[in-house]
Amino acid sequence: MEFSEHIKTANVEDVVLRRPFHPPMQGTLCVTGHHLLFSNRDGDSSRLVLLLLRNIDAIEKRPSGSSGTITLKCKDLCVLQLDIPGMEECLNIARSIEYLSSLDIVSDMYPFFYRPLKLSLQDQWGLSSAEQNYAQMEELQDRWRLSHVNKDYSVCPSYPPAVIVPHSIDDETLVKVAKFRQGGRFPVLCYYHRKNGMVIMRSSQPLTGANRKRCREDELLLQAVIDGSGLGYIIDTRSNQQAQQARMTGGGFESKSSYSCWKRLHRQLERGKVLQESLIKLVEACGDHSHSVDRWLSKLENSKWLSHVHTALATAGLLAECVERDGHSVLVHGSEGTDTTLLVSSLAQLILDPKTRTLAGFLGLLEREWLLAGHPFQQRCAHSAYSHARLRLEAPVFVLLLDCVWQLARQFPLAMGFSEPLLLRLAMEVYASDYGTFLCNSDQERCAAGVKERTHCLFQFLLKPSERERYSNPLYEPTELAIWPSVQPQSLQLWRGLFLRWTQHAVHLEKAQEELRNLVIECRGAS
């Protein structure tokens, strides 16, 4: 594709750029296929501002006399303003931005063009394979096996080629189970609790439908999961009522009569449109500059964002409690099993498993539980909180995960090997990135588009020594214990670092962080 045909005006002089925390800056604006480039030469020093067009969520243009003003609302929640002399230039640029910021074809996106000198496309893409993960967990190998039944993605298009299932269940059975689960997402192992051998499984809903269809193979598989321990829990991320209603559209739940050894617990987690609207309301509240505390608190409450954080953490806590305290295996699913299911299962792993709390471990968790497990990133993160476009499949499930992780890290400042800047960076990269990691909706799509050959891997990059330094937590003191978050509303806070990043001047807090970092290094150095 030729981007140039969408760029009528590539350069404008004497543009004024206004952005948070900086004085207005005059300079030259330049539109390229993937970026807005703003440069200003002030005597000897020159400054360059580079903005990925993909990052732009909404654009508003306003004429004023012979010139025009473009307001750019970005997916990282920053709001910029460009004063452009010349009405025609302004409109041309606005048109280019509108088109180029919402490219649909994956291979047109910037990660396919990003070629930094320091990185090579030959470098490993991704952190680890299913085979490696399996090989590392010797304890589970006598009861669990690696199945390649999905090697050509034919059994479940959103699953990776290899998954872990009970030893006693053969591939043929898996194929049958997949037919009984929405999208073919049959129950697979996502976490093995070394302490007691209990596991967390995840899947999509069973397709029991209105006439309570059963699937012997599905029942067999689940029976094999709890073989010997007698009882398992199913955490359904929908309310009981929602699960009942799902039967009308062919979905359903595991009934007591067919799955007598499994106990269902319902916890309603919002997703989809409700979640997206919650984000929109929250961002709107954070941008309200009125000076009334009442109004702020009421808008914050009304957005319900913190309620979603609360429910997600509480459900993850419940799941972890079932595994660690009650000593039972758990299957978690909602409907499709690609959103709240992953949210709950990955938070529970952070609570239980110290390995996931290191920088590499956390990125590994995201790779396993989000990228390979088929969270549809491209659909969910097409737009963020500012977009005027009609909502389609957008939902900030991953941002909600990052928020919950931030809450955990805030409650346990010593337990995580990574720090807030990593979460902030991920929150930005998931919407607009130089890297190919969050492109597409599944492993299959990524392979088909050549993402792994033709783009760079964000996670690999974040683990390079230079970056590691920036994203690690200076206070990190590994603990083998589970970290049980408090889910009292008083204990949960608004994630200022993300949502008030551009409104509240966080410089004092950043300085304090820096000071803390220096002190710890100094102290540790001395001892």
Add this chain to the structure above:
Amino acid sequence: MMEHIRTPKVENVRLIDRTAPRKATVGTLYLSATHTIFVENNPETRRETWVLHSMVASVERPPTTPSGSHLVVHTKNFQVVQLLIPQERDAMDVQASLARLSRPEKYSELYCLSINPNANKEEREESWSFLDLQADYRRMGVPNNLWVSTPANSEYRVCDTYPSELFVPKSATPPVIVGSSKFRSRGRLPVLTYFHQDTLAAICRCSQPLSGFSARSQDDEQMLEAIMKSNPSSDYIYVVDTRPKLNAMANRAAGKGYENEDHYTNIKLQFIGIENIHVMRNSQQKIIDVGELKTPSMGDFLLGLESSGWLKHIKAVLDAGVFIAKAVAEEGISVVVHCSDGWDRTAQACSVASVLLEPYYRTMKGLMLLIERDWVSFGHKFSHRYNHLEGDSKEVSPVIDQFLECVWQLSEQFPCAFEFNERFLVQLHRHVYSCQYGNFLGNSQKERRDMGLRERTHSLWHQLWKDRAQYANPLYRADHTQTQGMLRPNTSPYCFKMWKGMYNRVEKSAPPRQTPTDLLTAVREETQQLEEELTNHQERIAALRKGDQTKGNAGQKTNKVCEEECRPGGLAPPTGDGPFTSPPQDYFPSQGGPPGPAMTLLLGPSKGPGPDDLSSACSDMESGVADLSSPDDSKDPDEAVYCTA
């Protein structure tokens, strides 16, 4: 006091953990003259919980249950102790005793006055001489050629709620001083409280003028004129009325009110809108209720927070301070601050402004001096506001609570700017109510002098100073940029948070169970000795190159954490019936562990904050799980079993 104790000892009492009602410890309850004490039966731990009678706000006795009678003790610093007493009769006795013991009728019944003042005379005298208010005025550069000390109030004749020594403009003659005081509510004339040496602008405070609809006083007008002229570079002053304008106008009908801008030349009147003590009392009760909600949903919590209005009031107080500080430091304009009587909102606004303006008031000693000046010496009615004696409940209001909270909110925005930590503020708050020290007794300097408190009680300030190691903020550096100059806080609504460390201490699992600063303190102490050794062995030149700064800091840090918290030195333990060998310690454990019910302390081998504590903190976190089963969705009978399992 002993005659009020009907039952000195009750056995087989259960202390109930409010976050996990099924977890209870069995023990013996003792009532002493000064404390309620619960001692665990478990011979391994024998944990003790002490509650000072004067800290008890209320004792409720819900209907008796088959297992006995519950007593719910709410303390004045928002903690809750729940006991289960087997016999209803005992419970009634304990409740009746506590009701009386917690509401002393005479000052002499208070703890600080119930001890022998001469048991440790030297220490007592030393404790009172620790702070010198006059030295702080000198530090500000007062007196000088603009502001002088007046003897007018040396016998408290001009104003009996003011300090004996007052600073007024040099040009204010004695008749003007007296005349002005006659035109001000309760004689509280405009006098200096803070002088800004860089801009020569001053903060003065007073009460409302007795202006009514038309009255005027030439002396008072001259007084304000004199204040303006004491700042050579400016040609007007601000008069900040911290009340909502409507309230100020309503006062005119009672012959009071505010300055008429036609009568006073060159003043700019500014209303701030801090609500009165009654509104604040009700608001605080609401936020306490929010903190005590058992299992609120996020919506309950946020709506409760909103409808309490508490954060709105905190913002109003902070906004007042910001206005004054900006006028003084940025515009170089002097400010006269008043409200109605000039002892509540005025104290808040002036002291917040001082904290913003002057780095010194962000140190431990500086904050003590500030409280001593703007609150204690200027006649903030401590005994009335904090209910020291059984009295008029309409006089009670959390005025200084709000000041301390403003400081806390600021410390959240400027983590490196304050020498002290949250614990220091919590401890100050506690002692405003506790009456363990003589500092806050009475309602004015004159009352305290008449009671002879310096001769009969100990001073809190010195004790806090001795314990300063545990109140230190490890992020504070005297040379840090945040430490310098004026603080310019963001007062947008989203900057204000509920002060969990104050209002939500009942929640056992409440984070932060590990705080970075606790870790830092621990790591620092660990390396302390090594550091010192290193310094000792360094050659002199190397030491000099390191700079005095680090050496000075290291010197401060060497103060060992004092295990025995603030308690007047040399006090004998109360004559309780329990087998107590150490002085009562009903405080927070100073360890970095979880904030358990704050009044409990292990009397076992005491463990300082260290890495070990952090891991033990982790294991304690397990108790947090009880919260995890959300009540919202527990209607499914299947899972109800699980939730209560």
